[in-house]
Amino acid sequence: MWSHLPFDLLANIFSFLPPDSLARARTACRYWLTCATSCPLSTAASMVRHHQAWFLALPTRSHGLCCYLHNPNADRWHELSLGFQPEPTRPVAPIGSLILSRPADSTALRLAICNPLTKEFRYLPQLAVARTNPAVGVVILGPAQHSPFLHFRVYVAGGMSAAPRGAATYVPTVEVYDSEDDAWRIAGPMPVEFAVRLTVWTPNESVYSEGVLYWMTSARAYSIMGFEIKSNKWQELSVPMADKLEFAALAQLDGRLALVGGRSGGGDACVWELDERHVWSLKEKMPAELGRRILGGRASWAATKCARGDGALCLYRDLGSGMAVWRASRRGRATGMVLGRGVLLHKRQTSAELAG
Numbered sequence: 001m002w003s004h005l006p007f008d009l010l011a012n013i014f015s016f017l018p019p020d021s022l023a024r025a026r027t028a029c030r031y032w033l034t035c036a037t038s039c040p041l042s043t044a045a046s047m048v049r050h051h052q053a054w055f056l057a058l059p060t061r062s063h064g065l066c067c068y069l070h071n072p073n074a075d076r077w078h079e080l081s082l083g084f085q086p087e088p089t090r091p092v093a094p095i096g097s098l099i100l101s102r103p104a105d106s107t108a109l110r111l112a113i114c115n116p117l118t119k120e121f122r123y124l125p126q127l128a129v130a131r132t133n134p135a136v137g138v139v140i141l142g143p144a145q146h147s148p149f150l151h152f153r154v155y156v157a158g159g160m161s162a163a164p165r166g167a168a169t170y171v172p173t174v175e176v177y178d179s180e181d182d183a184w185r186i187a188g189p190m191p192v193e194f195a196v197r198l199t200v201w202t203p204n205e206s207v208y209s210e211g212v213l214y215w216m217t218s219a220r221a222y223s224i225m226g227f228e229i230k231s232n233k234w235q236e237l238s239v240p241m242a243d244k245l246e247f248a249a250l251a252q253l254d255g256r257l258a259l260v261g262g263r264s265g266g267g268d269a270c271v272w273e274l275d276e277r278h279v280w281s282l283k284e285k286m287p288a289e290l291g292r293r294i295l296g297g298r299a300s301w302a303a304t305k306c307a308r309g310d311g312a313l314c315l316y317r318d319l320g321s322g323m324a325v326w327r328a329s330r331r332g333r334a335t336g337m338v339l340g341r342g343v344l345l346h347k348r349q350t351s352a353e354l355a356g
Helices: 007-014 019-025 030-038 045-050 192-200 288-295
Strands: 054-058 066-071 076-081 089-095 098-103 112-115 120-123 135-143 150-157 160-162 168-170 173-178 183-189 206-209 212-219 221-228 233-237 245-253 256-263 269-274 280-285 305-309 312-316 323-328 334-340 351-355
Touching: 007 030, 019 030, 089 112, 089 135, 098 135, 135 206, 135 212, 150 192, 168 192, 192 212, 192 221, 206 245, 206 256, 212 245, 221 245, 245 305, 256 312, 288 323
Parallel strands: 305 351
Antiparallel strands: 054 066, 054 351, 066 076, 089 098, 098 112, 112 120, 135 150, 150 173, 160 168, 173 183, 206 212, 212 221, 221 233, 245 256, 256 269, 269 280, 305 312, 312 323, 323 334
């Protein structure tokens, strides 16, 4: 019976499986493998709704073609090979159960999407304008109109492009890729100053909140570049205690822009939230004892990393020593900071992200 179910029905059943079970289901028989391969389950909206987020740690450079995933249901870690990728990549953002990535050993931008569990990998089309070191952001729009998969857009801002006679120039435009069209288009111009700052201090990640795509830059003091998608307008936001923070990262909590940062000299680590008046308010301060445990005796937050998603912020220096987790409740109140159990990873694992 199972080998004769229609593809769409079997694909819907597969969408209820957690990623590790789906990977095993692909090996059951040729029919199941064909179904799982033909139907891109890795972006299915139903699959995102049915399961908790997995913690995914990826290498930022080409040291070691493997990644690590934490299954929250079984509380188990998995090590998966990335050898199916044609070149080493580093993560940009999660898209459902897919990872948007860029080359690890090249400044020229070429984006790809992959699923480490199902070993799916494909490059996105080439940009309309070739760029090096631009900022990249992702907006997930929800289920696609005519399919069960996620509809998303990728925005690329700034960067440098080759000019006549071997020179290079900053690119003051924004390009957008639409997953339903599978093509890039120029979204509009941007201020040259913003293009320069996003290129020189290329942000590692972006956050989308209330119609605006945000990037963090760190020129002398932290600042935030915002791109209002509907109007194609740019804005700059201040960062609380910008000149005193050794580490800062953006996040989205309950639909609002949030910021987590640590003060110089091993001072407090705090979470702020931006209200409708564009005023930052303090949401939570990490307990001093927990901060000391995360810092491991060092008096600096400079090497701290942040993974965020599913309503949580995770701070850590290396995953082998554990992490501090701040999770907002549905009422918007903090449930507090706790020390999470770590896992021994490759010593060069320096970036992590939450993926659904």
